[in-house]
Amino acid sequence: xxxxxxxxxxxxxxxxxxxxxxxxxxGVAVGVASLVAMLSLGVGLQELATRxxxxxxxxxTVIVMPRRNMQGIRRAxxxxxxxxxxxxxxxxxxxxxxxxxxxxxxxxxxxxxTEVRYNGTPYSTIVAGVPDSxxxxxxxxxxxxxxxxxxxxxxAILQIELAKDLSxxxxxxxxxxxxxxxxxxxxxxxxxxxxxSGGNGxxxxxxxxxxxxxxQKLRIVGIIETEPAAGFGGFGSGRLLIPLEVASALRAAQVxxxxxxxxxxxxxxxxxxxxxxxxxxxxVEAIELAIKGMGFGTFSLLDATRNLRLFFTVFxxxxxxxxxxxxxxxxxxxxxxxxxxxxxxxxxIGILKALGAADRDVxxxxxxxxxxxxxxxxxxxxxxxxxxxxxxxxxTNVYLKRQNLPSAHVFxxxxxxxxxxxxxxxxxxxxxxxxxxxxxxxLNPVEALRYE
Amino acid sequence: MTTGDGVAxxxxxxxxxxxxxxxxxxxxxxxxxxxxxxxxxxxLGSSGSGKSTLLNLMAGLDRPTGGxxxxxxxxxxxxxxxxLARYRSKTVxxxxxxxxLLPRMTxxxxxxxxxxxxxxxxxxxxxxxxxxxxxxxxxxRLSHRPxxxxxxxxxxxxxxxxxxxRPTLLFADEPTGNLDSATGESIMLLLQExxxxxxxxxxxxxxxxxxxxxxxxxxxxxxxxxxxNDGVKS
Numbered sequence: 001x002x003x004x005x006x007x008x009x010x011x012x013x014x015x016x017x018x019x020x021x022x023x024x025x026x027g028v029a030v031g032v033a034s035l036v037a038m039l040s041l042g043v044g045l046q047e048l049a050t051r052x053x054x055x056x057x058x059x060x061t062v063i064v065m066p067r068r069n070m071q072g073i074r075r076a077x078x079x080x081x082x083x084x085x086x087x088x089x090x091x092x093x094x095x096x097x098x099x100x101x102x103x104x105x106x107x108x109x110x111x112x113x114t115e116v117r118y119n120g121t122p123y124s125t126i127v128a129g130v131p132d133s134x135x136x137x138x139x140x141x142x143x144x145x146x147x148x149x150x151x152x153x154x155x156a157i158l159q160i161e162l163a164k165d166l167s168x169x170x171x172x173x174x175x176x177x178x179x180x181x182x183x184x185x186x187x188x189x190x191x192x193x194x195x196x197s198g199g200n201g202x203x204x205x206x207x208x209x210x211x212x213x214x215x216q217k218l219r220i221v222g223i224i225e226t227e228p229a230a231g232f233g234g235f236g237s238g239r240l241l242i243p244l245e246v247a248s249a250l251r252a253a254q255v256x257x258x259x260x261x262x263x264x265x266x267x268x269x270x271x272x273x274x275x276x277x278x279x280x281x282x283x284v285e286a287i288e289l290a291i292k293g294m295g296f297g298t299f300s301l302l303d304a305t306r307n308l309r310l311f312f313t314v315f316x317x318x319x320x321x322x323x324x325x326x327x328x329x330x331x332x333x334x335x336x337x338x339x340x341x342x343x344x345x346x347x348x349i350g351i352l353k354a355l356g357a358a359d360r361d362v363x364x365x366x367x368x369x370x371x372x373x374x375x376x377x378x379x380x381x382x383x384x385x386x387x388x389x390x391x392x393x394x395x396t397n398v399y400l401k402r403q404n405l406p407s408a409h410v411f412x413x414x415x416x417x418x419x420x421x422x423x424x425x426x427x428x429x430x431x432x433x434x435x436x437x438x439x440x441x442x443l444n445p446v447e448a449l450r451y452e
Numbered sequence: 453m454t455t456g457d458g459v460a461x462x463x464x465x466x467x468x469x470x471x472x473x474x475x476x477x478x479x480x481x482x483x484x485x486x487x488x489x490x491x492x493x494x495x496l497g498s499s500g501s502g503k504s505t506l507l508n509l510m511a512g513l514d515r516p517t518g519g520x521x522x523x524x525x526x527x528x529x530x531x532x533x534x535x536l537a538r539y540r541s542k543t544v545x546x547x548x549x550x551x552x553l554l555p556r557m558t559x560x561x562x563x564x565x566x567x568x569x570x571x572x573x574x575x576x577x578x579x580x581x582x583x584x585x586x587x588x589x590x591x592x593r594l595s596h597r598p599x600x601x602x603x604x605x606x607x608x609x610x611x612x613x614x615x616x617x618r619p620t621l622l623f624a625d626e627p628t629g630n631l632d633s634a635t636g637e638s639i640m641l642l643l644q645e646x647x648x649x650x651x652x653x654x655x656x657x658x659x660x661x662x663x664x665x666x667x668x669x670x671x672x673x674x675x676x677x678x679x680x681n682d683g684v685k686s
Contacts, residue, residue: 005568016556351552354513355613356541356569358534445513449552 001361010368017341024330024337025377031327032381032425036417037388038323042316044389044412049308059281062288063109063299064089064097064274087295090270097276100290102283107131108271111238112252115181118166125162127180128238129247133277142406145174145222151245156180156218162239163223173220180240184214185253211253218242327425330377331432334370338436341369342443349440350448359441366437367430374429378422385421386413460489460523460621460653461510467518468505468677479505481677482519489620492647492654494664494671502677503657504625510655511546511623512539523621541570545614549626551606553598553613559585560594563613570617584612588642604635611642622646624656628663640667 001009014021067086087093097106110129115122132151134140140147140157148155156178163170166178187209224241254272276291278284281302288298342349349362389411397407468480480502487493487510495503508514509521512528515536521528524543528536540546553562563584567577585591588608598606607627614622624643628636644667647654658664664671673681 001569002571004574005571009568012556347552348554351554352565352569353537354511354540354546354548354552355566356537356544356617358537360534361537361569446508449513449548 001357001364006361006364006368007372010365010372013341013345013365014369014372017337017344020337020340021373024333025373025380027330027333028327028374028377028425028429029380029384031324031330032378032421033384033388034326034381035320035323035424036382036385036413036421037392037411038319039316039417039421040385040389040411040413041392042312042319043414043417044393044410046312046316047412048408048410049312059301060278060284061300062276062278062284062291064276064291065272065297065299066270067295067297088270089272089274089296093294093296094271094274096294097274097291100276100287102279103287104277104279105131105133106274106276107244108248109273109275110244110247110252110254112182112247112254114240114252116162116166116240117179117181118176122181123162123165125239127182127240127242127247127252129244130157130241131244131275140222140224143222143224144171145220147222148243149221151243153221153243154216154218154246155221155243157222157224157241158220159239159241160223160225170223174223176220177217178220180216180218180242182214182216182250183211183253184251185209186212186251209253214250216250327428331428334373334429334432335436337373338366338370338433339439341366342436342440345440346443346448346451349443350445350451353443353445354449362443363437363441366440367433370429370433370437371426374426374432375422377429378425381425382413382418382421386418389413458489459486460491461655462486462522463506463510463519464522465519466506466509466516466521468502468509468514469517478677480509480516483674483677483679484519485672485679485682487653487655489653490647490651492644492667492669493656494668495655495657495674496659496661496664496671497674498659500676501674503659503674505677506674507623507625507655507657511544511621512536513546541566542617543619543621545617545619545622547607547610547614547622547624547627549629551598551603551610551630553606553609555598558595558597559590559601559609562598562609563616566613566617572617580616581612584616585609587615587646588612602635603631604638607631607635607639608642611639611646615646620653622652622654624654626657626659628658628660636663643667 066089094106094108097103108129110127112127114125114127116125117123130148132148135147143157145157148157158166158170158173160170163173167173276287278287284300284302288300288302291298352362393409393411396410400407463483463485466480466483466485467478470477470479483502483506485506495507497503505514509516509528510523512521512523512531515529523539528539531539553559554565557565560581563581564577567580572580581594582591585594588611590605590608590612593601593605593609598609601609607630611627622643627643628639631639640663643654643656646652656664656668661671670682670684672679672683
């Protein structure tokens with residue numbers, strides 16, 4: 001039989017038992033909706049986690065340190081690079097890294113201990129420099145107040161715990177001033193010069209440096225829950241964030257300074273560490289390899305992203321299995337409906353065969369009926385799953401808003417999931433139709449014609 | 453379209469046995485029969501004589517357990533399931549005692565069904581359906597469903613459906629069995645007209661001897677699955 005005729009007859013048959021076939025189709029739709037909803041939740045949570053982590057700057061970042069630093073800080077490593085052979089992490093190296101493919105920016109990490117004075121009361125904390133590029137990457141989406149007005153603004157963003165130390169009503173701090181007391185490093189003659197980058201022992205190891213207490217007034221412009229990339233590559237969580245350029249200009253003494261002061265260098269200013277930002281997490285590995293090739297030590301959370309992906313793959317698989325249970329029940333519904341249809345249409349099958357229908361025609365007719373139920377159920381189910389996702393996202397965001405938390409898309413229904421779910425529903429329905437269709441095709445026409 | 457020497461369909465020592473546990477039912481037992489092209493043959497016999505079974509074997513609805521059926525020069529027993537379906541579709545037309553029209557289809561759709569199965573082009577179907585329905589004088593009942601027709605009209609519609617693919621062999625299984633005598637006679641006249649005008653070969657099963665004697669050219673009698681008499685009318 002031609003495809004058009006087959007489809008026409010199948011649709012006519014489906015219309016004849018419209019209630020039963022509609023209920024069967026609805027069963028498929030519920031199964032598909034369950035599958036779509038479960039997988040959408042998995043995909044949504046994965047996207048949410050990836051987006052949050054990506055915004056935190058953890059996964060597109062490579063921390064670069066001189067090899068000798070890594071040996072010095074950590075336990076002995078196999079095949080250590082002798083200090084005299086280790087290349088210096090200086091401006092030349094920084095420029096080379098800036099020109100590596102897929103590198104957005106390279107900046108030094110600046111963190112130093114400080115004393116904050118607010119309303120005359122001192123508080124010890126750690127200051128961290130934040131590059132101006134952090135403004136656009138979403139890491140500060142949940143900020144109360146605003147990001148720095150400019151890269152050279154004498155402004156500060158407080159981590160919430162510090163803000164709570166300063167005031168019982170942290171939000172009232174926005175717009176207020178505070179004073180930061182820190183230790184400025186001043187180079188000693190004859191060869192010591194400050195590097196202008198926050199300085200990490202830019203004294204060539206010749207003259208050393210002296211420490212001078214200084215103060216800087218800063219205006220509080222924002223409060224955040226946690227510092228993005230807290231503690232990563234540094235020595236502690238920065239609770240008071242200031243623009244990187246401001247931090248650099250302060251020339252504050254850092255913990256590495258004492259160690260670098262006693263080490264011999266090539267006379268050029270050097271950094272304790274640099275942060276290299278990649279265009280995307282997928283390019284981190286290549287950048288790390290290139291930097292290691294330059295003779296520096298690197299660190300990134302690439303392995304953590306791999307583990308995250310593995311976790312969500314298993315998570316999605318489990319959700320998919322649970323979601324498929326409803327579809328499995330719907331499959332039994334299709335088999336039941338078609339087996340009933342064979343019993344009811346036994347005589348009709350006999351007539352069709354007597355009029356010249358081949359076994360193949362009868363089989364295809366039942367297959368098309370099963371496929372149409374699967375297709376309609378799949379489309380309906382995908383729509384239903386999408387609606388469930390929207391409803392849960394809405395409910396979640398209402399709850400998050402009440403908790404003063406930023407909104408989140410916990411559901412994501414990508415097009416491949418919709419198409420995949422519909423295709424899966426059709427395939428499952430065809431598989432369910434296999435037994436009834438084969439049984440119908442094998443009916444003996446003489447016996448079928450005798451059936452009342 | 454015949455099996456040599458003007459034979460339309462032939463049975464050579466054909467048997468159809470059914471095993472029912474230890475017992476063997478010999479529905480058709482060692483029957484040999486030749487039906488010539490253009491003949492109107494009546495298979496006569498009482499209930500259980502094997503006449504319908506023999507008709508089904510010749511129509512390609514069933515396969516013999518012994519012997520062979522020849523049609524179009526081919527042994528039907530050796531045909532594949534698909535080839536047998538094509539034989540039923542292209543060569544054979546069938547009419548049943550209980551009409552066997554599909555109740556949810558209109559008359560037009562019922563008659564069109566064999567054309568769909570034979571994959572006749574859509575554009576050609578309308579004219580063929582019209583022609584078949586005109587032949588049985590039901591051309592004005594196209595959109596009616598079987599339940600809206602009388603028994604005689606339903607059997608005429610079934611006849612139109614059997615003729616629409618222009619078969620060379622028409623098998624009729626008790627075509628008047630569900631009709632009153634007057635309507636039955638009108639159906640028999642229609643069959644006779646078709647045989648005479650189209651030169652079609654007709655094999656009809658009946659248990660009514662008078663009807664067979666009046667309309668058939670030849671009466672083949674069966675009893676207990678065996679051919680007991682084969683007589684050509686003068």
